[in-house]
Amino acid sequence: MTPPSPGSWHWLDRAGLQLVVDALRRQGHRVIGPQVADGAIVLRDLASVTDLPTGWLDDQDGGSYRLRHDPTAGTFDHVVGPHSLKNFLFPARETVASFARDDGTWTQAPRSAAESPLAVLGVRGCDLAALAVQDRVFLGSGYVDEAYKARRERLFLVAVNCRRAAATCFCHSMGCGPSAGPVFDLALTEIGNRFACEVGSDHGAAVLAAASEAGAVLAACTASEIDAAGAVPRDLGSRMHARQTVNDTPSPRSLDTHGIRDLLMRNLEHPQWDEVASRCLSCTNCTLVCPTCFCSSVQEVADLSGDQVDRERHWASCFSLDHARMHGQSVRSSTASRYRQWLIHKFATWIDQFDTSGCTGCGRCITWCPVGIDVTREIAAIRATDGAAAPETGRGTS
Numbered sequence: 198m199t200p201p202s203p204g205s206w207h208w209l210d211r212a213g214l215q216l217v218v219d220a221l222r223r224q225g226h227r228v229i230g231p232q233v234a235d236g237a238i239v240l241r242d243l244a245s246v247t248d249l250p251t252g253w254l255d256d257q258d259g260g261s262y263r264l265r266h267d268p269t270a271g272t273f274d275h276v277v278g279p280h281s282l283k284n285f286l287f288p289a290r291e292t293v294a295s296f297a298r299d300d301g302t303w304t305q306a307p308r309s310a311a312e313s314p315l316a317v318l319g320v321r322g323c324d325l326a327a328l329a330v331q332d333r334v335f336l337g338s339g340y341v342d343e344a345y346k347a348r349r350e351r352l353f354l355v356a357v358n359c360r361r362a363a364a365t366c367f368c369h370s371m372g373c374g375p376s377a378g379p380v381f382d383l384a385l386t387e388i389g390n391r392f393a394c395e396v397g398s399d400h401g402a403a404v405l406a407a408a409s410e411a412g413a414v415l416a417a418c419t420a421s422e423i424d425a426a427g428a429v430p431r432d433l434g435s436r437m438h439a440r441q442t443v444n445d446t447p448s449p450r451s452l453d454t455h456g457i458r459d460l461l462m463r464n465l466e467h468p469q470w471d472e473v474a475s476r477c478l479s480c481t482n483c484t485l486v487c488p489t490c491f492c493s494s495v496q497e498v499a500d501l502s503g504d505q506v507d508r509e510r511h512w513a514s515c516f517s518l519d520h521a522r523m524h525g526q527s528v529r530s531s532t533a534s535r536y537r538q539w540l541i542h543k544f545a546t547w548i549d550q551f552d553t554s555g556c557t558g559c560g561r562c563i564t565w566c567p568v569g570i571d572v573t574r575e576i577a578a579i580r581a582t583d584g585a586a587a588p589e590t591g592r593g594t595s
C-alpha cells in the first residue's frame with residue numbers, strides 16, 4: 198500500500214470511512230457530521246457513518262426547504278443545511294468569562310478545561326471559503342478572538358466535493374465551489390459506493406494511516422481515477438455556469454459580480470431598497486444562517502443571589518433595531534436601511550474591510566428567508582436599473 202501523504206489519493210469504502218471516524222475519536226476529537234433531524238440535514242455529533250444522510254436529497258428554493266428520500270442518492274448528494282462551521286467555531290451563545298463574589302470581593306473564575314478538538318465531516322467548498330472569511334475577522338483584523346483561535350487551530354476538516362447543487366446555490370459565481378479547497382485535511386469525492394479520498398495535510402495522512410492500521414483498505418487511486426474524481430465537481434461547476442438543470446434539481450442561481458462593489462455603492466438610494474423592505478420581516482434569519490456573519494453582543498447574567506455573574510456572548514444581527522443604537526436611538530430605524538446595510542456590507546464594504554467578499558454563494562439566506570428574499574435577484578434588479586436611483590436626498594432609508 199502507498200502510505201498516505203499530502204497530495205496522495207486513496208479509495209475508501211464506507212467501512213473505511215467509519216475507521217477514519219474511529220481514528221479521530223481515538224485521538225480525542227469530537228466528530229461532527231451531517232444527519233437528518235427535525236426535517237433538515239443538520240450538523241451533529243457523529244458516532245457512526247450509518248447516521249450520515251445516505252439516500253436523502255434536499256430540495257431548496259426561496260423560503261423553501263424539503264427533504265426527499267431517493268434510494269439512488271449517495272451519502273453526500275444533499276448540499277448545505279442551516280448549520281455551518283460557524284455554529285461550532287463561533288457558537289450562537291457561549292460564556293466568555295465568569296465572576297464570583299465572596300466576602301464582598303469579586304474574583305474571575307479560571308477558564309473551564311479545554312474543549313475536545315473538533316473534526317467536521319462533509320464540509321463543502323462554500324463553507325471552506327466561509328471559514329477563510331471568518332479567519333480574517335477573528336484572527337487577522339488586529340484583534341484575535343482567543344476562543345475562536347483555540348477551536349480553529351485544532352480543527353480537522355473532512356471536505357466533500359459536490360456532485361449536485363441546489364437551486365439556491367451560486368458558489369460558482371463567487372469562486373467558492375463546487376470544488377472543495379484549498380485547505381482541508383481530507384477531501385472525499387463520492388463515486389459509486391466508495392470515496393476517492395485526497396490527503397490535504399500531514400494530519401490527514403496520519404489519520405488515514407491510523408484508519409489503515411485499524412483495518413481500512415486503502416487502495417491507491419490511479420492517475421486516470423484521480424482525473425475522473427477531479428472532473429466530478431468541475432463538471433458540476435460547468436453545468437452551474439451554464440445554468441443547466443443539475444440532476445433533477447432546478448437550475449442553480451447565478452450572480453453577476455462584475456464591478457459589484459461600485460454598483461452597490463453608487464445605488465445607495467435605489468428604489469429597490471424600499472421594495473425589498475416591503476417584504477422583509479427583519480426576522481434576522483438570513484444573518485443567523487449565513488456562515489460568514491460575525492456580529493455578536495455581550496450581556497452579563499447574574500444568578501438569583503447576585504454573587505455569581507456569567508458574561509455571555511451571543512450572535513447579534515444588523516436586522517435588529519438595537520444593533521445600531523447610539524445615543525438612545527437607532528441610526529438604522531427603517532427596514533430598508535437595515536437590509537441595505539446587510540447586503541452592502543456583504544457584497545461591497547466587506548471588500549474594503551477584509552479584501553474579500555462576505556458572500557460565498559452558499560444560498561442559505563435565500564432558503565431560510567421566510568418570505569424568500571433572494572440576494573441574487575435583489576442585486577440583479579439594481580443592476581438592471583443602475584442609474585435609475587433618485588438623487589441623494591436621504592429619503593426613506595435612515
Ligand code: SF4
Nearest residue numbers: 487556557559560562
Ligand atoms: S450572504 Fe447568503 S449566500 Fe452569501 S454566504 Fe451568506 S447566507 Fe450564503
Ligand code: SF4
Nearest residue numbers: 477478480481483566
Ligand atoms: S431578508 Fe428575509 S431572512 Fe433576512 S431579515 Fe428580511 S425576512 Fe428575515
